[in-house]
Amino acid sequence: MEKEQIYWEDVEVGTELPTLPKIAHSLMLVKWAGASGDFNPHHYEDAFGKSQGTGGTIVHGLLKHAWLIQLVTNWMGDEGFMKKFSCQYRGLDYPRLMKTMNEPQDGETWLCKGKVTNKYVDGEEHCLDLEIGVENGKGEMTTPGTATVILPSRG
Amino acid sequence: MVPDELKQYIGKVDPPHVREVEKGAIRRYADAVGNDNPLYYDEEYASKSRYGGIISPPGFFGWSAKAVAASEGIVGLMTAMINAGYAGILDGGMSYEFYLPVRVGDTLVVSPKVKDVTAKEGKSGIMMICQFETTYLNQNGDPVAKATQNLIGRKL
Numbered sequence: 001m002e003k004e005q006i007y008w009e010d011v012e013v014g015t016e017l018p019t020l021p022k023i024a025h026s027l028m029l030v031k032w033a034g035a036s037g038d039f040n041p042h043h044y045e046d047a048f049g050k051s052q053g054t055g056g057t058i059v060h061g062l063l064k065h066a067w068l069i070q071l072v073t074n075w076m077g078d079e080g081f082m083k084k085f086s087c088q089y090r091g092l093d094y095p096r097l098m099k100t101m102n103e104p105q106d107g108e109t110w111l112c113k114g115k116v117t118n119k120y121v122d123g124e125e126h127c128l129d130l131e132i133g134v135e136n137g138k139g140e141m142t143t144p145g146t147a148t149v150i151l152p153s154r155g
Numbered sequence: 156m157v158p159d160e161l162k163q164y165i166g167k168v169d170p171p172h173v174r175e176v177e178k179g180a181i182r183r184y185a186d187a188v189g190n191d192n193p194l195y196y197d198e199e200y201a202s203k204s205r206y207g208g209i210i211s212p213p214g215f216f217g218w219s220a221k222a223v224a225a226s227e228g229i230v231g232l233m234t235a236m237i238n239a240g241y242a243g244i245l246d247g248g249m250s251y252e253f254y255l256p257v258r259v260g261d262t263l264v265v266s267p268k269v270k271d272v273t274a275k276e277g278k279s280g281i282m283m284i285c286q287f288e289t290t291y292l293n294q295n296g297d298p299v300a301k302a303t304q305n306l307i308g309r310k311l
Contacts, residue, residue, distance in 0.1 A: 028187065035180070035187035037218050053243050053279075053311050061246035062214075066188040069214050078194055078204050082213045086250035145248075 005077040008119070008126035008151040017114035017130070020071045024059045025096040025104035032063045054092055061089035064110075064134045064143045071112040071132060072147050079152045083127070087145030093136055108137030114147075126153040160235050161272050161283060167228040168268045176217040176261040184215050211257040214249070216265070216291055216300070226267040232285055233306070241283050241308030252301045255293065262294040270303065283308040 029043050038060060041048040049056040065087050072082060096104040111134070118129035127150055134143035178196075185195040193200040194210055201209045211217065233244060257263070270288040274281055285306045291299040 022189065028189070031183075031187035035183040036215075051311075052245075053309070054245070062249065063188070065214060065249050066184075066190070066212070069212055070188060070190045070192075073190075073192065073212060078206075081256075082253055084250070084252055085213060086248070088248035089246055 003077060005079050006075065006151060008128070008153045009155070011116055011119065011128055011151070013116050013119055015116040017071060017075045017116075017132075020067065020074065020112040022067050022110045022112060022134075023096060023104055023108075024063065024093060024110060026057075026098050027102060027104070029057070029059065029063070029095050032060055032066075036060070036062060038062060055094075057095060059093040059095055061087075061143070064089065064093065065145075067110070067112050067134060068114075068132050068143065068145055068147075071114055072130065072149060075114070076149045076151060081150045082147060083125075083150055084148040085145070086147070087132070087143050089143055091136065091140060091142030093134075093142055110137070111135045117146075125150045157272050157274050157283065158239050160239055161232065161285075164228060164232040164235065164269045164285075165272055166269065167231070169226040169228050169266070171264045171266040172226070174217045174263050174265055176211060176257055176259055176263060178209055178259045180217055181209065181211045181215065181259065185212060188212070206256055206258065209259045211259075213253055213300075214251060214302075216257055216263055228267060228269045229287060229306075232269055232272070236283060236285070236308040239283075240310050243309040243311045245307050245309070247284065247305035247307040249305075250303045253299075255297060255299045257291075257299060261299075263299060264292045266290045266292075277309065280310055 033039055042052055043060050046056045068087055096107040099105045114130050114132035116128050117131050120127055130147045132145045132147055133141045136142050182196045267289045270286040273284045275284055287304045289302045293299050
């Protein structure tokens with residue numbers, strides 16, 4: 001599998017990252033709980049979610065954080081290095097329920113988006129600052145964040 | 156105002172946990188996220204990369220959530236929050252500084268600490284914001300990453 005590597009020189013302030021669409025559904029949340037070790041019932045028990053004042057089962061903040069990390073690492077390629085990352089869970093997100101054993105019902109699709117806000121050289125490192133975030137199906141930014149990556153240079 | 160029973164946790168440092176970074180754990184994590192980069196599961200592909208082997212996606216350290224959430228400081232502070240009436244606990248956000256890639260076979264020394272507890276006026280009244288800082292060192296003693304997580308307690 002050959003993947004194209006992006007170089008620091010290819011990027012300008014304002015360059016947008018390819019949008020990464022995601023669908024949060026019950027099955028994904030259960031898999032995430034097992035894989036990450038986060039067994040908080042808030043993410044699989046509706047009644048517990050209601051008792052916590054969030055209306056029901058909510059998507060793990062850390063799952064949305066992992067989507068954003070995927071957005072950035074996909075774009076920076078194997079030669080890139082993520083130096084800093086930060087995100088805040090500002091809005092709650094609710095997973096789709098399942099239609100079949102492995103297909104979610106129709107519903108919301110989340111979009112992970114990012115763009116370059118700063119381009120600079122720090123010592124030997126060719127750096128880019130990014131503004132990133134997860135938008136819900138209504139176009140609301142529920143999980144804004146920032147990242148700094150080092151890309152390889154042609155120079 | 157942060158109640159004294161919460162304030163006493165500020166600065167609490169837990170004994171480090173030692174965790175081995177496992178190939179299967181990374182694969183399950185990447186699969187759960189829907190991240191199909193072969194760097195995270197394909198030995199042959201990863202061996203030809205700059206890393207020379209499978210690495211973990213940034214933000215996953217083998218058993219991050221479990222290792223950190225089980226720390227005495229966090230468990231103690233979360234229990235104290237619930238007892239103080241701040242029983243609606245939500246994750247507020249995460250930030251990292253990354254220094255080195257996490258590789259299969261690394262043994263990480265995970266050191267969690269309660270960095271701060273602050274009070275903030277939110278939409279639904281006073282919230283407590285607990286900040287946890289976790290550092291990760293590898294088997295050579297080199298810093299791999301520093302993570303800062305905010306957990307928010309609200310009155311229900």
